[in-house]
Amino acid sequence: MYVTQEILADIERKYGVPHVAHFRHVMVKVEFDLLLRSMRYNRAHDITLFISKGRHFVAIRKHMHPEGVFRAPSGGVNPGEDFEKGALREAYEETGATVELVRYILRAQALFEYQDQQVPWVSHVFTARYISGELQPIDTKEIAEVRQVLLEELQxxxxxxxxxxxxxxxxxxxxxxxKVAEILSATA
Structure with missing residues (x-):
C-alpha cells in the first residue's frame, strides 16, 4: 500500500483526525472482479469527496450504475503521487470541478467479500468545497453523469x-x- 502512515499523519495535521468506522459487504462476482482489477500496484484505498456547492453536493453516476443512482465521487492516488494532488485530480476527472479539501471526516475500513475471498479496503472521506468549473465528467469512460444533489436526496x-x-x-x-450524514449533522 502506497498511502503510508506517514502520509496520513501529515494529512491529519492539515485536515483533522477523522472518525473511524468499520464496514463489511458481500459483493457479486462482477463487482468483486472490478475491485480486484483496481488493486494494481497494491492499491487498497480510495479517496471519497463530499463536495459542497451551496446547499448541494456534487454527485456522480458511473456507467455501470442504474439510472438515478448517484454517489460521492471517489478515486485512488497513483503510486508516487502526492495525496492531496491525487484527491484534487480525481475530483476534476470525475466532476469537472476544481475543489478545495476542507476536512478529513472519515476513515472507513471495509472488508469486501465474495464467496471465500476477502479484500480489505480503506476509504479516506473528505468534505471539499466547489471552487470553479463546469460540472461535467472529464473521464467519460468511467463517469456517465454529474449533478448536484441535496443530502436528503442521497439519503x-x-x-x-x-x-x-x-x-x-x-x-x-x-x-x-x-455515516457522513451522521457526522455532518453532529457538527452542524
Missing part, C-alpha cells in the same frame, strides 16, 4: 435505488453516505 430516493440494486459496492456507498 432518500437515491439511497433506495442503491439498496434495491443488490450491489454490495453500492450498499457500501450507502453506508458511507449515512
Amino acid at each position: 432518500g430516493e437515491i439511497r433506495s435505488k442503491m439498496i434495491a440494486s443488490g450491489s454490495g459496492g453500492l450498499a457500501y456507498r450507502v453506508a458511507l453516505t449515512d
Whole structure:
C-alpha cells in the first residue's frame, strides 16, 4: 500500500483526525472482479469527496450504475503521487470541478467479500468545497453523469435505488453516505 502512515499523519495535521468506522459487504462476482482489477500496484484505498456547492453536493453516476443512482465521487492516488494532488485530480476527472479539501471526516475500513475471498479496503472521506468549473465528467469512460444533489436526496430516493440494486459496492456507498450524514449533522 502506497498511502503510508506517514502520509496520513501529515494529512491529519492539515485536515483533522477523522472518525473511524468499520464496514463489511458481500459483493457479486462482477463487482468483486472490478475491485480486484483496481488493486494494481497494491492499491487498497480510495479517496471519497463530499463536495459542497451551496446547499448541494456534487454527485456522480458511473456507467455501470442504474439510472438515478448517484454517489460521492471517489478515486485512488497513483503510486508516487502526492495525496492531496491525487484527491484534487480525481475530483476534476470525475466532476469537472476544481475543489478545495476542507476536512478529513472519515476513515472507513471495509472488508469486501465474495464467496471465500476477502479484500480489505480503506476509504479516506473528505468534505471539499466547489471552487470553479463546469460540472461535467472529464473521464467519460468511467463517469456517465454529474449533478448536484441535496443530502436528503442521497439519503432518500437515491439511497433506495442503491439498496434495491443488490450491489454490495453500492450498499457500501450507502453506508458511507449515512455515516457522513451522521457526522455532518453532529457538527452542524
